[in-house]
Amino acid sequence: MTKGDKKNVMLVDDNEIDIFINKKVIEFSGYASEIIVCQTASEALDLLDSNEHQSLPDIIFLDLNMPVIDGFKFLFSYAQLHENIKNEMKVVVLTSSDNLRDKEKIAANPDVYDFISKPLTDKKVEELFKSF
Numbered sequence: 001m002t003k004g005d006k007k008n009v010m011l012v013d014d015n016e017i018d019i020f021i022n023k024k025v026i027e028f029s030g031y032a033s034e035i036i037v038c039q040t041a042s043e044a045l046d047l048l049d050s051n052e053h054q055s056l057p058d059i060i061f062l063d064l065n066m067p068v069i070d071g072f073k074f075l076f077s078y079a080q081l082h083e084n085i086k087n088e089m090k091v092v093v094l095t096s097s098d099n100l101r102d103k104e105k106i107a108a109n110p111d112v113y114d115f116i117s118k119p120l121t122d123k124k125v126e127e128l129f130k131s132f
Contacts, residue, residue, distance in 0.1 A: 005132075006030075006031060006032055006033035007031060007032055007033065007057075007058035007059055007129070007132075008032070008033060008034045008035075008036070008055055008056070008057045008058050008059075009026055009032045009034065009035045009036070009057055009058070009059050009060075009061065010035075010036045010037075010038060010044060010047075010057035010059070010060045010061065011023060011026075011035060011036070011037050011038070011061050012038045012040075012041055012044040012060060012061065012062045012063060012066075012071075012074065013037075013039070013061070013063040013066070013094075014039050014040065014063065014066045014067060015063070016039075018063070018118065018119075019037055019039070021119060021120070022061065022094065022119075022120045023035055023037065025120045025121065025122060025125055026061075026120070026125060028122065029122060029125040029126065029129070031125065031126075031129040034055075036057055040066065040068065040069065041062075041066055041068070041069035041070065041071065041073065041074035041077075042068065042069050044060070044074065045069075045074065045077050045078070048078070048081060048085060049081065056085060056088050056089060057089055058088065058089060058090065059089065059090050059091075059092060059113075060089055060090070060091045060092065061092050061094040061116075061120075062074060062075075062091055062092065062093050062094060062095075063093075063094060063095055064093060064095040064097050064102060064106075065095065065096070065097060071093060071095065072105065075091070075109055075111055075112065078091065078111055079111055086111065090113035090114075090132070091111055091112050091113055092112070092113055092114045092115075092116060092128065093106050093112055093114070093115045093116065094116050094118060094120060095115075095116075095117065095118060096117070096118040098117070103115060114128060114131075116128065
C-alpha cells in the first residue's frame with residue numbers, strides 16, 4: 001500500500017494518553033484518511049453494527065486491556081458481525097500486554113490480522129501499512 005491509498009482507521013482504547021500518541025503517529029504516517037476514536041469496546045461495536053458512520057474503518061487498532069468489555073470480548077462480538085462488514089476490515093491488536101497466553105489466543109483468532117506491542121511507532125505503522 002502506498003500513501004496514496006489512504007485508509008480509514010479506528011482506534012479502540014480507553015487510555016487517553018495512548019489515544020493521543022497513537023492518533024498522532026498514525027496522522028503523521030500519512031497513511032490514514034480518517035481516524036475514528038472509540039474509548040470503549042461497546043462504542044466501537046455499536047458503530048460497526050449500526051454502520052451509522054459514513055464509512056467503515058479499513059483497519060481497527062484494538063487494545064486488549066479495557067474495562068467492562070476487553071479486547072477479547074470485543075473480538076468475540078466482532079466475530080458475530082455480518083461477513084460483509086468483517087470482510088472490509090482488518091483488526092490489529094495494539095496492546096501493552098506481554099502475556100504469552102494473550103499472544104497465543106490472538107494468533108489463533110482468524111479475525112486478527114496482526115499483533116503489535118505498544119507503543120506504536122512510525123516504523124511499526126509503515127511496516128503494517130506496507131503489508132496490505
